[in-house]
């Protein structure tokens with residue numbers, strides 16, 4: 181019997197790859213490793229900015245690809261696979277990793293070699309994955325990461341001995357400190373060699389794998405490092421029964437506050453730059469249709485959205501720091517009980533916090549929730565949280581209809597209170613919907629809540645920076661496609677049909693007719709066709725309604741301008757204005773969110789249900805709010 | 816000491832991959848406010864579980880044979 185006979189049992193990799201021709205070099209290399217072993221750090225180390233994020237077709241797992249340039253001038257493609265503990269595939273992540281290594285991922289060639297990243301400070305546990313990966317019989321370099329920590333905490337091991345036992349080369353590195361990375365590059369540049377056959381345990385039998393891994397470590401003279409003292413000290417504060425929740429609250433408030441206060445000056449700069457360049461264009465281009473399209477259509481439309489970039493980046497910076505430092509896992513732990521009251525769990529907390537800036541990153545952040553039902557419920561309620569795109573219309577309507585008066589002395593005015601009320605309204609809708617979902621279609625007997633607590637670590641600025649660059653690219657790409665198209669479309673619709681080369685009055689344009697078509701549907705809410713156009717155009721993005729109303733009322737459309745407020749007061753009653761606010765609190769007016777939900781849930785079904793539900797709630801809510809306000813005002 | 820895990824196969828394997836293998840020594844140093852979920856420490860790894868799941872883990876205090 182061959183030493184690999186154990187693999188006759190259901191095993192991770194049951195077919196042999198074709199033998200690489202002698203002397204061949206790797207072209208495509210996959211990075212495999214458990215969560216938190218340092219895969220992304222090594223990946224970024226090797227590729228720098230030469231990387232892109234894509235999605236695997238049909239699944240919700242994000243794929244990072246990058247290129248490594250070798251001293252010879254050749255390039256290698258590097259794929260960062262999702263973090264897994266084994267290749268016995270149960271979760272989507274494990275399936276993607278497993279299928280990629282086998283070359284079964286559609287549209288994806290099989291990698292020629294594997295970089296297996298393991299955390300050297302938890303070697304005995306992580307070597308289980310080595311058994312899985314070595315069974316694939318692909319040329320493998322075992323990269324033991326966190327070498328600095330292993331040394332710092334008094335652990336050690338004999339790399340040569342481990343390499344001999346595993347039948348594959350082993351290097352000890354520190355990706356964060358750039359130690360030993362040259363050895364990894366040398367492996368990538370060299371000829372690919374399959375691992376030597378060794379006896380592996382049956383991969384389905386996890387305890388046997390553990391025994392094997394522990395023995396491998398012991399035979400290589402592995403001395404486990406001392407426990408991470410700092411982590412324990414910090415946890416005795418951060419997970420203290422009283423201190424823990426206090427720290428938690430402080431962190432949440434700080435993040436929340438900085439999304440607004442820290443972002444404000446930056447957003448002013450960006451919007452100043454957009455307005456400045458817009459008027460410069462207007463002044464320097466010859467008057468023409470093209471100029472109008474460029475300035476009134478594209479600049480106004482795309483600009484209104486790009487303004488939110490700083491806010492979104494600040495949010496991602498904070499979440500990045502929390503995540504890389506290890507605090508996020510503690511926050512999820514502390515939030516778990518409260519979230520359980522509405523049927524959710526601790527891991528839903530972070531996405532919902534992120535949704536205060538924007539639902540799109542929030543939906544992406546739900547990927548850390550393994551429980552499928554909880555993940556779906558979180559995705560479905562995230563758009564109820566008051567995202568920053570609602571602020572322009574909120575501030576406009578509140579300023580137009582509510583006189584400012586002090587409520588609680590200097591601390592709270594009527595307008596701020598109204599805004600706060602809208603935040604609470606969105607939050608209540610989210611909580612109510614979560615309850616509804618989790619007690620009906622997404623009901624579950626038991627929540628599979630398994631949360632690993634990583635040791636605390638200093639986040640690396642390089643890592644955070646690369647992530648922000650990455651996010652900006654995604655965001656700007658969207659502004660350059662979806663929102664650009666919507667702005668151009670609205671501008672064209674508002675400018676046709678033309679009579680004698682003149683744009684029609686807006687009421688007679690195609691956009692105007694669109695508004696009149698929806699008017700009967702929204703008349704019960706007290707909205708006229710002008711608001712109707714705004715509701716239609718804001719399907720692209722909520723903030724578009726302010727620009728649209730501005731165009732329609734024939735004046736410069738900024739939320740601060742008195743002219744627009746005046747115009748609103750002329751066309752909208754107070755009950756209708758309250759209704760409009762409630763409508764925007766509930767409706768899912770955001771193509772980006774719809775697109776991301778479709779992608780993450782793998783079809784149109786859930787975004788359609790979500791859109792319908794939120795629209796229904798928005799209409800009903802606006803109607804009820806309108807009636808109640810009318811009764812209160814005695815009209 | 817962890818004796819057995821009485822959970823569906825897939826879930827039990829997941830816990831074992833994270834280090835909760837029967838036969839290992841487990842302690843529970845921290846918990847969320849209210850005592851649930853609880854952090855279990857095994858072999859230097861720490862994993863948080865809700866009570867609804869942790870109740871299916873059989874733990875026993877090793878008797879001193881001496």
Ligand SMILES: Nc1nc2c(ncn2[C@@H]2O[C@H](COP(=O)(O)OP(=O)(O)O)[C@@H](O)[C@H]2O)c(=O)[nH]1
Pocket residue numbers: 213214215216217218219220221222263325326327328329353354355356357504505637638639640643
């Ligand atoms: N001390 C130390 N920390 C590291 C090293 N490599 C990565 N880290 C940190 O470990 C954490 C997890 O790394 P990451 O690359 O995100 O892991 P991934 O989940 O496998 O992609 C981050 O906070 C990194 O900054 C290392 O060599 N030494």
